[in-house]
Amino acid sequence: MQLKVFKFGGASVKDAEGFINVGRILKKFSEDKIVIVVSATGKTTNALEELVKSYYDNDGKKASLLEQIKLNHISLIQQLFPVSNDVMDDINDTFVEIEWILEDSPHEDYDYTYDQIVSIGELLSSKILSHYLNYLNIANEWLDVRNVILTDNTFRDARIQWDTTQKNAVAKILPLLDKVNHVVTQGFIGSTSENFTTTLGREGSDYTAAILSFCLDADSMHIWKDVPGVLTGDPRIFDEVIKLPRLSYKEAIEMTYYGAKVIHPKTIKPLQNKQIPLYVRPFLEPGSEGTVISDEKELSYPPVIVIEPDQTLLHISTNDFSFVAEHHLSMIFALLAKYRLKVNMMRNTAISFTVCVNNIPDRIRKFEKELGTEFKMVTDNDLELVTIRHFNEDVLKDMKKNKLILFEEKLQDTVQMVVRNLPKMKRKELQ
Ligand code: ADP
Numbered sequence: 557m558q559l560k561v562f563k564f565g566g567a568s569v570k571d572a573e574g575f576i577n578v579g580r581i582l583k584k585f586s587e588d589k590i591v592i593v594v595s596a597t598g599k600t601t602n603a604l605e606e607l608v609k610s611y612y613d614n615d616g617k618k619a620s621l622l623e624q625i626k627l628n629h630i631s632l633i634q635q636l637f638p639v640s641n642d643v644m645d646d647i648n649d650t651f652v653e654i655e656w657i658l659e660d661s662p663h664e665d666y667d668y669t670y671d672q673i674v675s676i677g678e679l680l681s682s683k684i685l686s687h688y689l690n691y692l693n694i695a696n697e698w699l700d701v702r703n704v705i706l707t708d709n710t711f712r713d714a715r716i717q718w719d720t721t722q723k724n725a726v727a728k729i730l731p732l733l734d735k736v737n738h739v740v741t742q743g744f745i746g747s748t749s750e751n752f753t754t755t756l757g758r759e760g761s762d763y764t765a766a767i768l769s770f771c772l773d774a775d776s777m778h779i780w781k782d783v784p785g786v787l788t789g790d791p792r793i794f795d796e797v798i799k800l801p802r803l804s805y806k807e808a809i810e811m812t813y814y815g816a817k818v819i820h821p822k823t824i825k826p827l828q829n830k831q832i833p834l835y836v837r838p839f840l841e842p843g844s845e846g847t848v849i850s851d852e853k854e855l856s857y858p859p860v861i862v863i864e865p866d867q868t869l870l871h872i873s874t875n876d877f878s879f880v881a882e883h884h885l886s887m888i889f890a891l892l893a894k895y896r897l898k899v900n901m902m903r904n905t906a907i908s909f910t911v912c913v914n915n916i917p918d919r920i921r922k923f924e925k926e927l928g929t930e931f932k933m934v935t936d937n938d939l940e941l942v943t944i945r946h947f948n949e950d951v952l953k954d955m956k957k958n959k960l961i962l963f964e965e966k967l968q969d970t971v972q973m974v975v976r977n978l979p980k981m982k983r984k985e986l987q
C-alpha cells in the first residue's frame with residue numbers, strides 16, 4: 557500500500573478560505589491513502605498560551621480570552637458549514653475540557669497545565685477538518701493521536717517512546733486506512749503512559765508528521781506551506797530570496813538546526829533514517845513539487861541565511877577569578893541540559909566561559925540561581941544569531957552592515973555570528 561503523510565500547519569488553516577483550500581487539495585488526492593496531520597488554526601496556540609498565563613496570573617482575563625478563542629472557532633464553523641451540522645456539538649464538548657480545568661485553582665506544575673490546555677487547539681482544528689471533509693464527501697476517519705504517540709512526561713518538550721508509538725501506529729492507523737483513504741489527526745501532541753496529554757515543543761506538528769511517516773513506513777511526507785518551498789532566507793526578513801528545488805537531508809538538518817523556521821529541527825532525522833522523501837510544497841499551488849528533501853549527495857547551494865532572533869550571551873566566570881576549568885565546564889553543561897538551554901555558540905577563554913542561548917528568561921534565571929555563589933554571570937540581551945551556509949565574501953560583507961559583531965566563527969562552509977543591530981546613525985544637520 558502506497559502511503560503519504562500530509563501536514564497542514566496553522567498558516568494553511570488560518571481561516572475558512574484555508575480549510576476550503578485544504579479540501580481542494582485533498583480532492584486531487586482522493587484515490588491516495590493519506591494520513592493528514594493538522595496544527596491548530598492560525599494563532600490559536602499563541603492565544604491558548606496567553607490563556608494559561610492569565611489563569612496562573614489570576615488577572616481576571618481568562619474568561620474573555622477563552623471567549624475570543626471560542627468565537628474564532630464558531631465563526632469558522634459558521635462559514636464552512638450549512639446551518640445544522642454536528643461539528644458544533646463536537647467543538648463545544650472540546651471546549652468543556654478547558655472550562656473544567658479553569659474552574660479549579662492552578663496545578664503547581666505550570667508546564668503540565670500548559671499541555672492540558674494548549675493541546676486543545678489541535679483537537680479543535682482536526683475535528684473541524686474531519687467534519688468539513690465529510691461535508692465535502694471526502695470519506696475520512698478522525699484519530700486521537702494521543703492513542704498513538706506515547707511520550708515521557710517532559711511536559712512542553714516531550715520525548716517520544718518510539719517502540720510503543722510504532723506498535724500503536726501500525727495497530728491503530730493501518731486498520732482505519734483499510735476502511736477509508738484518509739485519516740485526520742493532530743500534530744504537536746502526545747500522551748504519557750498515565751494518559752496525561754503532552755506537547756512536543758512549539759511548531760512540533762512537522763515532527764508529528766515525521767514520527768508517523770517513520771512508524772508507518774510512508775512513501776513520502778508532504779508539508780503544505782504558505783511559501784513556494786524552502787527558500788534561501790526567511791521571506792519576512794529578506795527580499796531577494798530564491799527557492800531551493802532540491803536539498804539533501806544533511807543540508808536540511810543543518811539549516812533547521814541553526815533556526816530556519818520553515819521546518820521543525822527534529823523532523824528530518826526520522827525521515828532520513830528510512831529514506832522517506834520530504835516535499836515542502838506551496839498550498840496555493842498544489843501542482844508544484846516545491847522543495848524535495850532527500851538523500852541527494854552532490855548538490856551545490858547558493859548562500860543560505862538563517863537568522864535566530866532574541867539571543868542572549870551568558871558570560872560565566874568564577875568569583876575568585878580562577879580559571880574556568882574542566883570540572884566547572886562539566887557542571888555548567890549539566891545545568892544547561894537540566895534547564896534545556898540549547899547552546900547555539902560558545903567560547904572558552906582563560907577566565908570566562910561564554911555561551912549563546914535562546915533568551916528564555918525563566919530558565920536562564922533558574923540556571924543562574926543553581927550556578928550558585930562560586931560563579932558570576934553577566935548577560936547580554938537583544939542579540940541575533942546569524943548563520944550563513946555556503947557563504948561568499950559579498951554576502952558576508954552585506955550581512956555585517958550596521959551590526960556589532962560580538963562573536964564570529966568560520967567553518968569550512970558556514971559562518972556564524974552573534975550580532976547586535978546598530979541603530980542607523982544619522983548625520984546632524986549643519987547649523
Ligand atoms: P506553518 O503554520 O505552516 O507551520 P509557519 O508560519 O510556521 O507555517 O512557517 C512558514 C513560514 O516560515 C513562512 O511563511 C516563512 O516566512 C518562514 N520561513 C523562515 N525561513 C524560511 C525559509 N528558509 N524558507 C521558507 N520559509 C521560511
Ligand code: ASP
Pocket residue numbers: 565566595596601602677743744757758759760761762
Ligand atoms: N500549533 C503548534 C504551534 O503553533 C504546533 C505547530 O503548529 O506545529 O506551535
Ligand code: MG
Pocket residue numbers: 565566759
Ligand atoms: Mg509552523
